[in-house]
Amino acid sequence: MGIVKHTITNRPSTDALVVGFVAVVGGALLLDLLARFAAIEIPLLWGITFGGQTTLASFASLLWSGIVVGLIFGLAGIGLSMTYSILNFANFSHGDLLTTGAFTGWGAALLVAGWGLADVGYLLTVRAGSGPGPTEIGASIVSAPLAVAIGALVAASLTVAVALAIDRTVYKPMRDRGGIALLIASIGVALILRYVIQFIYGSRNRGITSTEGVRRDVLGVSVNLHDLTLVIIAVSLMVAMHLLLQRTKLGKAMRAMADNKDLALVTGIPTERVVQATWVLGAGLAGISGYLYVLERGTAEFNIGWFLLLFIFAAVILGGIGSIYGAIAGGLVIGLVHEVSLIWIPSDFNAAAAFAIMILVLLYRPEGIFAGVSTA
Amino acid sequence: MSDDDSTTDATPTAGDISANTDPMASVPDSELLQVRDLDAGYGDLQILNGIDLDVGSGEYVTVVGPNGAGKSTVMKSVFGLTTYMGGTIELNGEAIHGLAPERIIHEGISYVPQNENVFSALTVQENLEMGAYILDEVPKDRLEHVYDRFPVLRERKTQKAGSMSGGQRQMVALGRALMLDPDLLLLDEPSAGLAPDLVQEMFDRIDRINDDGTAILMVEQNAKEALRRCDRGYVVAQGKNGYVDTGDRLLADEEVRQQFLGG
Numbered sequence: 351m352g353i354v355k356h357t358i359t360n361r362p363s364t365d366a367l368v369v370g371f372v373a374v375v376g377g378a379l380l381l382d383l384l385a386r387f388a389a390i391e392i393p394l395l396w397g398i399t400f401g402g403q404t405t406l407a408s409f410a411s412l413l414w415s416g417i418v419v420g421l422i423f424g425l426a427g428i429g430l431s432m433t434y435s436i437l438n439f440a441n442f443s444h445g446d447l448l449t450t451g452a453f454t455g456w457g458a459a460l461l462v463a464g465w466g467l468a469d470v471g472y473l474l475t476v477r478a479g480s481g482p483g484p485t486e487i488g489a490s491i492v493s494a495p496l497a498v499a500i501g502a503l504v505a506a507s508l509t510v511a512v513a514l515a516i517d518r519t520v521y522k523p524m525r526d527r528g529g530i531a532l533l534i535a536s537i538g539v540a541l542i543l544r545y546v547i548q549f550i551y552g553s554r555n556r557g558i559t560s561t562e563g564v565r566r567d568v569l570g571v572s573v574n575l576h577d578l579t580l581v582i583i584a585v586s587l588m589v590a591m592h593l594l595l596q597r598t599k600l601g602k603a604m605r606a607m608a609d610n611k612d613l614a615l616v617t618g619i620p621t622e623r624v625v626q627a628t629w630v631l632g633a634g635l636a637g638i639s640g641y642l643y644v645l646e647r648g649t650a651e652f653n654i655g656w657f658l659l660l661f662i663f664a665a666v667i668l669g670g671i672g673s674i675y676g677a678i679a680g681g682l683v684i685g686l687v688h689e690v691s692l693i694w695i696p697s698d699f700n701a702a703a704a705f706a707i708m709i710l711v712l713l714y715r716p717e718g719i720f721a722g723v724s725t726a
Numbered sequence: 727m728s729d730d731d732s733t734t735d736a737t738p739t740a741g742d743i744s745a746n747t748d749p750m751a752s753v754p755d756s757e758l759l760q761v762r763d764l765d766a767g768y769g770d771l772q773i774l775n776g777i778d779l780d781v782g783s784g785e786y787v788t789v790v791g792p793n794g795a796g797k798s799t800v801m802k803s804v805f806g807l808t809t810y811m812g813g814t815i816e817l818n819g820e821a822i823h824g825l826a827p828e829r830i831i832h833e834g835i836s837y838v839p840q841n842e843n844v845f846s847a848l849t850v851q852e853n854l855e856m857g858a859y860i861l862d863e864v865p866k867d868r869l870e871h872v873y874d875r876f877p878v879l880r881e882r883k884t885q886k887a888g889s890m891s892g893g894q895r896q897m898v899a900l901g902r903a904l905m906l907d908p909d910l911l912l913l914d915e916p917s918a919g920l921a922p923d924l925v926q927e928m929f930d931r932i933d934r935i936n937d938d939g940t941a942i943l944m945v946e947q948n949a950k951e952a953l954r955r956c957d958r959g960y961v962v963a964q965g966k967n968g969y970v971d972t973g974d975r976l977l978a979d980e981e982v983r984q985q986f987l988g989g
Contacts, residue, residue: 599859609848617856
C-alpha cells in the first residue's frame with residue numbers, strides 16, 4: 351500500500367551497470383562457492399585464494415541461520431511497514447518496542463520457569479542482580495515450554511500496552527503534523543524507551559535461555575529447537591497477518607486507509623480505531639520479534655532493538671515500504687546475505703554486505719521489490 | 727436524457743432572474759437538505775459567505791460557477807469536511823452542521839470526491855464492501871443492485887481498482903457511495919478527467935441513479951451539460967449564491983450564459 355507512484359524514467363545505463371555488476375560478482379562468487387564445495391583452492395595475488403574449504407553442511411547451516419534472522423527482520427518489519435503506511439511516518443522507536451517485548455516477555459518467562467529458585471524481583475528484572483544462572487533457571491523450550499509460551503504472550507501484550515500509551519500521549523496529539531515531525535518525535539520516544547529499559551533492567555548483557563538439550567535430531571538433521579520454535583511462530587504469525595489483511599473487515603479497512611486516508615474518512619471507516627488496531631498488531635509483532643530474537647540468541651541487553659532497527663529498516667525499504675510481503679521478503683534477503691556472506695568476509699563486515707545488497711536492489715528497483723503489489 | 731432533449735424548449739425568462747432570487751421559490755414540496763446562511767472555509771480562511779441551498783427528496787440539483795467560487799466547498803461543507811463558521815445545515819429537519827463526516831454518513835448522505843475516489847490497492851468488490859463499512863454486514867441485495875447498475879464491475883470484481891480505466895474507476899466510486907442506499911448523493915465534478923465520449927455516459931449513469939429515487943447534489947465544471955440534466959441549478963460566485971432556477975432557465979438566461987457559461 352502506500353501507493354508508490356511509478357515514475358517512468360529511462361535509466362538503461364544504471365540498470366545495465368547494476369545487472370552487469372551483479373552478474374560478474376555473482377558469477378564469481380558462485381564459481382568460488384562450487385570450488386569450495388569441491389575443496390579446490392587456487393592461490394591468487396596477495397594471499398587471496400580462489401575457492402577453499404566450505405562443506406555443504408556448513409553452507410546449509412548458514413542458510414538456515416539466514417532464514418532464522420531473516421524471519422526476525424521480516425516479522426518486526428511488518429509493524430514498521432504498517433505504521434509507515436497507515437500512520438504516515440517512519441517509526442524510529444520500533445526497535446525499542448522489540449527490546450520492550452524481549453525484557454517484559456522474558457521477565458515473565460523466567461518468573462514461571464524459575465519460580466521458587468530465586469526471588470521474584472530477580473526473575474522479573476531478567477536476572478538484573480546476582481542469583482541463579484540461566485541453566486539453573488532452565489528457561490528453554492525443552493524444560494519449560496509453558497514458561498516460554500506465557501513469556502511470548504506477555505511480550506506481545508505489554509508491548510501493545512506500551513505502544514498504545516505512547517500513541518495516546520505523543521503521536522495522537524500530533525497526528526496531523528506530517529511525517530517528519532512524527533519521525534523526530536519517534537526518535538525521542540526511542541531514546542526514552544531505551545533508557546527507561548536500561549534504568550529498570552540495567553545495562554549488563556546477560557544470559558537468559560538455557561540451551562541444555564535444545565539441539566535435537568529432527569528427521570536426521572541436527573536442529574536447534576529454539577530456532578525451530580522461532581521459525582514456526584514467525585511463519586504462523588505471517589500467515590495470520592496475511593489472512594487478517596485479506597479476509598477480515600478490519601484488515602481490509604487497514605489496507606483501505608493505507609491506500610487513501612481521505613477516502614477512508616468519507617467512506618465512514620473509523621480511522622482512529624484503525625490506527626489503534628495498527629498499533630496493536632504492529633507492536634504485538636514487534637514485541638514477539640524481540641522475544642524470539644532473544645530465544646534464538648540466548649542473551650539480551652537494553653540496546654538489542656536499536657541495533658536491529660537498522661536491519662529492519664533495510665528489510666522494509668528493500669521490500670518496498672508499506673507492503674508487509676515486501677517486509678517479509680526483504681527481511682529474508684537481508685538475513686540470508688548477512689549470514690551467507692560469512693563464507694567470504696569476516697563477521698565484522700557481514701552487515702555491510704547486507705546493506706550493499708540493499709543498495710544494489712534499490713538501484714535496480716528504486717521502489718523496492720514489492721512496490722506496487724502494495725498491500726498493507 | 728438524450729441529445730435531442732435540448733434547451734430550446736425552455737422559456738427564456740432572462741429578466742426574471744436576478745441575484746439573490748428567493749431560493750424557496752422553486753423548492754419542491756418535500757425538503758431533504760436545507761442549507762441556510764452558511765459560512766464555512768478551511769482553518770481561518772472563509773470561503774462561503776451566507777450560502778442558501780435546498781435539495782428536495784429525489785431531486786437532482788447542480789451547483790455551477792467559476793473556478794474558485796466555492797462550489798466544491800459547498801459540497802464538502804454539507805459533508806462536514808470544512809471548518810464550520812455559521813448558519814445551518816439540516817437534513818430531514820435535523821441539524822447536521824458541525825458533525826464529522828463519519829457521523830454524517832450515518833444520516834444518509836454519501837460523498838464521491840473528485841480525485842482519488844477509489845481505493846486503488848483494493849479489488850472492486852473490496853471497494854464496494856468498504857462503502858458499507860458502517861453496517862455490520864455487507865448487504866448482499868445492495869451489492870447485487872450496484873452490480874446490476876454497473877455490470878462491468880461484476881465482471882471485474884477481483885480486479886484492483888487502481889488498474890482500471892478512468893471511466894470504470896468512476897463507476898467503482900459511484901458504486902461505493904451507493905452501497906448505503908443514501909437519500910442524498912454528493913458528487914464532486916464526476917466528469918472531471920474523463921474522455922469526452924465517456925462524459926455523456928457518466929451523466930446518463932447519474933440520471934439513472936436519480937431515477938432510482940436518490941437525490942443528487944452535484945458540482946460540475948461542465949456547466950452546460952450539468953444544467954441541462956438537472957432539476958434545479960445554483961450559480962455560486964465568490965462564495966455567495968448568484969442565481970437559482972431550473973437548469974433550463976439558467977441555461978437560457980443571457981446574464982448567466984455570458985458570465986458563467988462562456989456565452
